[in-house]
Amino acid sequence: MRSDFAKGILHGIPIALGYLSVSFGFGITAVRAGLSVAAAVGISASNLTSAGQAAGVEIIAAGGTLIEMALTQLIINLRYSLMGLSLSQKLDRSFTTPHRLLASFGITDEIFAVAAAQPGRIKPLYMYGLILISFIGWTGGTLLGAAAGQALPQMFTSAMGILLYGMFIAIIIPPSRKSRSIFGAVLIAALISLLFKYVLTGVSVGFAIIISASIAAAVMAVIAPIDDEDDEEDEVKEA
Amino acid sequence: MSIGIYIAVMAGVTYLIRMLPFTLFKSKIKSKFLRSFLKYIPYTVLSAMTFPAIFYSTGNVITATAGTIAALITAFFGLPLIVVAVAAAGTALVAGLFL
Numbered sequence: 001m002r003s004d005f006a007k008g009i010l011h012g013i014p015i016a017l018g019y020l021s022v023s024f025g026f027g028i029t030a031v032r033a034g035l036s037v038a039a040a041v042g043i044s045a046s047n048l049t050s051a052g053q054a055a056g057v058e059i060i061a062a063g064g065t066l067i068e069m070a071l072t073q074l075i076i077n078l079r080y081s082l083m084g085l086s087l088s089q090k091l092d093r094s095f096t097t098p099h100r101l102l103a104s105f106g107i108t109d110e111i112f113a114v115a116a117a118q119p120g121r122i123k124p125l126y127m128y129g130l131i132l133i134s135f136i137g138w139t140g141g142t143l144l145g146a147a148a149g150q151a152l153p154q155m156f157t158s159a160m161g162i163l164l165y166g167m168f169i170a171i172i173i174p175p176s177r178k179s180r181s182i183f184g185a186v187l188i189a190a191l192i193s194l195l196f197k198y199v200l201t202g203v204s205v206g207f208a209i210i211i212s213a214s215i216a217a218a219v220m221a222v223i224a225p226i227d228d229e230d231d232e233e234d235e236v237k238e239a
Numbered sequence: 240m241s242i243g244i245y246i247a248v249m250a251g252v253t254y255l256i257r258m259l260p261f262t263l264f265k266s267k268i269k270s271k272f273l274r275s276f277l278k279y280i281p282y283t284v285l286s287a288m289t290f291p292a293i294f295y296s297t298g299n300v301i302t303a304t305a306g307t308i309a310a311l312i313t314a315f316f317g318l319p320l321i322v323v324a325v326a327a328a329g330t331a332l333v334a335g336l337f338l
Binding site for chain 1: 242244245246248249250252253254256257258259260261262263264265267268271272273274275276277278279280281282283284285286287288289290291292293296297298299302303306307309310311313314315317318319320321322323324325326327328329331332335
């Protein structure tokens with residue numbers, strides 16, 4: 001049997017490749033905003049998040065207050081709380097408090113999505129594998145972008161902007177084909193999100209995501225509650 | 240203000256947001272509604288993040304739409320994550336050549 005760690009690394013390779021290109025863009029942006037290469041890499045290594053970091057660099061460049069910084073991070077990254085809560089229901093018994101304290105650092109949209117899509121319970125080593133390879137991709141890409149970003153033709157860097165969204169689509173479409181209720185949830189979330197983008201434009205991006213996702217999940221949880229008998233099923237699949 | 244303090248605040252807030260729910264919830268949630276809600280959340284969060292942001296992800300709505308269509312088709316046939324992602328970026332790149 002392949003070890004959980006190696007499995008995590010393997011599952012994390014697409015994330016790492018996607019991160020490498022996105023964080024390359026972040027590195028370019030950070031240096032353009034006047035940050036040093038070391039500061040750009042330091043931010044990526046300590047935050048491991050895309051939207052929050054981009055907003056953070058804007059605040060630093062504008063000389064914003066620390067309260068503004070804290071509030072912005074709270075709002076943009078609040079979705080990680082929901083993800084952490086969701087993942088906490090799927091953890092293996094070997095996931096003790098020290099493991100949780102360490103692994104929670106690595107809850108990102110993509111790591112969460114891949115981990116949540118796994119059949120069975122999640123083990124600490126699997127999470128560490130996923131997180132480690134993604135972390136290397138994210139900080140490595142930032143370093144490359146910050147140090148050498150200007151050299152690449154703009155055509156390539158713009159096309160790379162779609163990589164991560166492509167990955168999101170790869171995660172949500174196959175289950176939507178199998179389950180009508182998941183498709184419904186995906187559709188409602190997208191529609192509300194469009195509403196925030198084009199009609200209720202006063203709401204910040206972070207809040208718009210949280211509200212859209214929560215309403216869609218709540219509506220579907222009422223209309224089509226998921227029968228939770230798959231816990232035994234999970235144990236079997238695991239074995 | 241020192242940039243180190245900014246980074247520390249960013250990283251500290253972000254870590255606490257991730258750590259608290261993940262670490263504190265050890266027991267199985269009893270409410271069927273809440274359990275269902277949490278099972279839908281991964282899909283709704285990703286959907287809300289993707290739409291409509293994906294159409295602006297390349298800086299050009301036309302190339303991004305071409306990339307989105309490529310992603311939807313490859314994902315529909317259940318191809319691996321990296322294939323879908325690269326198909327989206329490759330299509331956007333090629334579409335850009337014709338503009």
